[in-house]
Amino acid sequence: MGVNTKWDILEERLLSDNWAVLKTTRLRFQFSDGAVSEQWRETYDRGDGATILPYDPMRRHILLGRQFRWPVAYNNDGDPHLIEAAAGLLEGTAPEERICEEAQEELGLALTAPEFLFELYSSPGSITERMHYFAAQYSADEAQQKFGGLREEGEEIEILDLPLGEALAMIGDGRIRDAKTVILLQYAALHLMPETKT
Incomplete structure (x- = not known):
């Protein structure tokens, strides 16, 4: 059956836009058992x-x-x-x-x-x-x-x-x-x- 996480973006902040884009994002997860978790995640986007x-x-x-x-x-x-x-x-x-x-x-x-x-x-x-x-x-x-x-x-x-x-x-x-x-x-x-x- 596997993991079936549902998620929403609550907030996003730009940290750097120099050679690539660095952002931090606050997410809300709802796990397959119904538990909810909020956390900050950083992403570094320089393209594919x-x-x-x-x-x-x-x-x-x-x-x-x-x-x-x-x-x-x-x-x-x-x-x-x-x-x-x-x-x-x-x-x-x-x-x-x-x-x-x-x-x-x-x-x-x-x-x-x-x-x-x-x-x-x-x-x-x-x-x-x-x-x-x-x-x-x-x-x-x-x-x-x-x-x-x-x-x-x-x-x-x-x-x-x-x-x-x-x-x-x-x-x-x-x-x-x-x-x-x-x-x-x-x-x-x-x-x-x-x-x-x-």
Whole structure:
């Protein structure tokens, strides 16, 4: 049967409208047993995003980027240069179109028909973002660019053309710590380039 919570918004306050919108909202919940609860919740709304994993089934390689991430540096959490799948905010653009732009900007790939995989909430406790996940094939000839990113947006991205097995091992040893990238690599291992059994 599951949880069947009813809710109403009682009050909403804007806390910040800088790069994204931060609000606090007072809600009234009525739970399935009839109990009522009022609570304040914060939401951080920066819009939805898209991410992509380019993969080469012939070589069993994938293409990722390595870039500086301020929140990791802020946390003083080791190397602040994270290895990630290319991604970006939609900013009013269709997910398929946006992810082709990001693949070009970040990885130097000219993609035309990315394969949609699924949508996931990244951190639904407080962040409204839905991430649209994609995959697309590429070849070794297309993976010649060493750096990507837009300098005017403060980006310098090292492009990494890696064997899938090595990338999966990098999850275990802590070199890959980005959630969307872990999800895409595991999806690739299960569905895009599964190990053949003899």
